[in-house]
Amino acid sequence: MPSRVLVVEDDDAIRIGLRLALEDEGYAVDDAASAEDGLLAVRRDPPDVMVVDLMLGGMDGFDFIRSARVSCGAPVIVVSARADTHDIVAALEVGADDYVTKPFEIKELSARLRALRRRSASAPAGDERRPPLVLDGAEPALVLDVDAATLHRGAEPVGLTVTELRLLCELAAVPGRVLSRQQLLERVWDRGFFGDERIVDVHVRRLRTKVEIDPSAPRTVVTVRGLGYRLDLS
Amino acid sequence: MRYLADVQAFSRGPRSRRRAGLRRRLVVAVTTGSVLLATFLGTGTFVLARGYLLDLRERSATRATLADAVVVREGLRTAGRPVSEVLGSLSAESSTVVALRRDGAWYGSALSGSAQDLPSDVLDAVRDGHVVHAWTSLDGRPAVVVGVPLPAVGGELFEIRAADELSQTLTTLRTVLLALTLLTAAVALAAGRRLADVVMGPLHEVGSAAGRIAAGDLGTRLAPTDDPDLSAIVGSFNAMVDTLDERLARDARFAADVSHELRTPLTALVTSVEVLRGRASAMPPGNERLLDVLATGLARLRRLLEDLIELARAEAVPDDTSWKVTDLRELVRHTLTDSGRDPDLLTPGPAVTVRAEPRMLRRAVVNLVENADAHAGGVTRVVVHTSTDDALVHVDDAGPGVPWPDRELIFERFARAGRRTPTSGSGLGLSLVRQIARAHGGDVWCSDTDAGGARFTIRLPRTTAGADR
Numbered sequence: 194m195p196s197r198v199l200v201v202e203d204d205d206a207i208r209i210g211l212r213l214a215l216e217d218e219g220y221a222v223d224d225a226a227s228a229e230d231g232l233l234a235v236r237r238d239p240p241d242v243m244v245v246d247l248m249l250g251g252m253d254g255f256d257f258i259r260s261a262r263v264s265c266g267a268p269v270i271v272v273s274a275r276a277d278t279h280d281i282v283a284a285l286e287v288g289a290d291d292y293v294t295k296p297f298e299i300k301e302l303s304a305r306l307r308a309l310r311r312r313s314a315s316a317p318a319g320d321e322r323r324p325p326l327v328l329d330g331a332e333p334a335l336v337l338d339v340d341a342a343t344l345h346r347g348a349e350p351v352g353l354t355v356t357e358l359r360l361l362c363e364l365a366a367v368p369g370r371v372l373s374r375q376q377l378l379e380r381v382w383d384r385g386f387f388g389d390e391r392i393v394d395v396h397v398r399r400l401r402t403k404v405e406i407d408p409s410a411p412r413t414v415v416t417v418r419g420l421g422y423r424l425d426l427s
Numbered sequence: 428m429r430y431l432a433d434v435q436a437f438s439r440g441p442r443s444r445r446r447a448g449l450r451r452r453l454v455v456a457v458t459t460g461s462v463l464l465a466t467f468l469g470t471g472t473f474v475l476a477r478g479y480l481l482d483l484r485e486r487s488a489t490r491a492t493l494a495d496a497v498v499v500r501e502g503l504r505t506a507g508r509p510v511s512e513v514l515g516s517l518s519a520e521s522s523t524v525v526a527l528r529r530d531g532a533w534y535g536s537a538l539s540g541s542a543q544d545l546p547s548d549v550l551d552a553v554r555d556g557h558v559v560h561a562w563t564s565l566d567g568r569p570a571v572v573v574g575v576p577l578p579a580v581g582g583e584l585f586e587i588r589a590a591d592e593l594s595q596t597l598t599t600l601r602t603v604l605l606a607l608t609l610l611t612a613a614v615a616l617a618a619g620r621r622l623a624d625v626v627m628g629p630l631h632e633v634g635s636a637a638g639r640i641a642a643g644d645l646g647t648r649l650a651p652t653d654d655p656d657l658s659a660i661v662g663s664f665n666a667m668v669d670t671l672d673e674r675l676a677r678d679a680r681f682a683a684d685v686s687h688e689l690r691t692p693l694t695a696l697v698t699s700v701e702v703l704r705g706r707a708s709a710m711p712p713g714n715e716r717l718l719d720v721l722a723t724g725l726a727r728l729r730r731l732l733e734d735l736i737e738l739a740r741a742e743a744v745p746d747d748t749s750w751k752v753t754d755l756r757e758l759v760r761h762t763l764t765d766s767g768r769d770p771d772l773l774t775p776g777p778a779v780t781v782r783a784e785p786r787m788l789r790r791a792v793v794n795l796v797e798n799a800d801a802h803a804g805g806v807t808r809v810v811v812h813t814s815t816d817d818a819l820v821h822v823d824d825a826g827p828g829v830p831w832p833d834r835e836l837i838f839e840r841f842a843r844a845g846r847r848t849p850t851s852g853s854g855l856g857l858s859l860v861r862q863i864a865r866a867h868g869g870d871v872w873c874s875d876t877d878a879g880g881a882r883f884t885i886r887l888p889r890t891t892a893g894a895d896r
Contacts, residue, residue, distance in 0.1 A: 204691050210698030217705045274690045295690040296729050299701045386761035387786050391748055
C-alpha cells in the first residue's frame, strides 16, 4: 500500500505540481489549500506524512502543525520560503520533523520523505524479539518497547511522534554511549555532513518534555558538551 | 567603498612629502609665534633696562665729577698749591681716572695716558664750555667719561669711571632673557603638540570611524559630546551614517524580498518541469529537447536566485545558532563528494579547524570549483593548509590563469572579465565567495599556480578545536 502524503499549500501552482510529482514518485497524495482544510483532512484520513507550507493565508503553517500534532504523530516536512532561519527553528519547536527551502527539487523533497518513512536503521536482522527497556528509576517507570514502537510510563502510553520515537530508539540502542549530532542526523534524518544540527537539538528538547520528570534538568537524555547526546539508564 | 579607501591610502604617501600635515603646521605655528613674542619682549626688556641703567650710571658719574670740580676749582684758586696736590686731595675711588687740562698741559691722578685718548668731540665740547658725558673704554673695559669746564681757573676736569658692574649686570640680564626665550620655545613646542592633539583627536576619531564604516561595520557611531563646536560635526556625521545604514538596509531588504517573492513561482516551475521530464518518454521526441532547454534555463535561474539569497544572508548579521567549529578539510572533502567530484583532488593532511557556518562555506567552495569548471577546464588540485593564524584553501585549475588587471575585478558582482564568456555562471559566484569569506573574518584572492593556471585562495581565521556548545 502506497504511503499517503498530505500536501498543505495555498499556492495552486506549487500544490498541483507537487501533487503530480509525488504521485509520479508512487505516493498517494491528498492536498489542502488551507490549514483549515488540512486539519479536516488529517481528522478524516490520517496521512503517513505531511508536507506543509509555513506561509498560508488565514491560519498559518505553525498553527496547523500545532493542531495536527494533537491527534497525529506522522512526520511533518515544512516547506519554507523565508530564509529567516528562526522560522525553521520555530516550526521544529511546534512539531515539524524536517524542512526544505524553496526553491527545492522534487528529488530533494522525496529524499526527505523517504528518510522519515524509513524503518529504524538499528533494527536487528534476526526476528528475535527484544525485551522492553526500562529507561528511568522513577515510579512509575518509563518503559520503551522498541519492537512494538511504544513508550509507556506505567500503564499510560507516552505520545511520541514517529521521529521522536526513532530518535529515542537510536539513543536507547547504545545506552551510556555518546552519539554526536552528526551521527543522529545521519541515522534518523538521513542527512549528511551539511545537515542542520539544530534539527537534532530541537527534537531532543521536544523529546525531553515527554520523557523527563524535570525537562529542565534532564537525567535520561543528557547533553555531553561539545560531543552530542547520551541516553542514561538508571 | 573598500577600494576607494585603498586608493586614498595609496595616494597619501607621496603627498605628505610635498605638504606638511595639519598637525605639523599647528605645532610650527604655535612654536614660532611664541618664540617671536618671547624674543620681542626679551629684546624690549633688555633695551629699556640697558637704557635706564646707563642713564643712572651717567647721572651718578656726572654728579660725582661736578662735586670734584668744585673742590678742584677752590683748590686751584688758593694760590701756590700745585695741581697734583689739588687733584690728589680728591677722595675718588681708585678705579677712577682724574685728569685736568690746563693751558694745554695734562695733569692726572694716575697718568695712565688714557685721558689723552678721550674722544675729540668730548674734548671740543668741554672746551666750548659744556658739561659732557660720554662712553669710552678704560683698559678695554667700558667706562663713562664726564668732562666739566672750569672757566674760573682756566682748566677742564675729566673723570673716567669704569662700569664693570654695569656690564656684568647687563650680561646677566641678557643671559636670563635668552634662557627665558629658549624655555618659552620648549614650552611652546610642548603646548603646540598638545594643542595639535586636542584639535586632531576628534578628527582622528572621525577618520577611524569612517574607516570602520567603510570596512563594513555600519554600527559605528561617534560618541556624543557636549563640546558645542564638535557636537554639530558629530551630529551630522552620525546622521550621515544613519542615512547610509538605512539606505543599505533598505537596498538589501529589497533584494531579499524580491528573491523571496521569486521563490514560490520558481518552485512551481521547477516542480512542473521535473514532472514533465519524468514523463518525457510519453512525449513526442522533439519536445524532449525543448524540455532540456527549459530545464537548463530554469536551473540557471534557480542558481542565480540561490546566489542572491546567499549573498543577502552573508551580508546579514550572522545567525549564531548555525555556526560551529568545523574541520575545514572534512568540509571540503564532503563538498567535493556531494557534488560528485573526485575526493582525491584534495591533498591529504591533518584536521584544520575553523569557526564557520558549514552550508555557507560549502557554497563558497562549490562556487570556486564550479568557476574552475566553467572557465578553466576544471579543478586540478585542492589544498587545505595553515599559516600561523589562518586556515587556507587553495583551489587550482587547469586554465590559462587570470591576467593581473582582472584579479580583483572578477570578484565584482556580474563582472565577467576579459575573455571569459558568459556561461552557466550566475555572475555572482565569485563575489559571493568573497562575501562569505569576509563574513567569516577572512578573504579570498586570485593568484597563479606554477603550471600557469589560476589559484583561488580562501583565507579563514583558525580556531582551536574544543568546547563549542
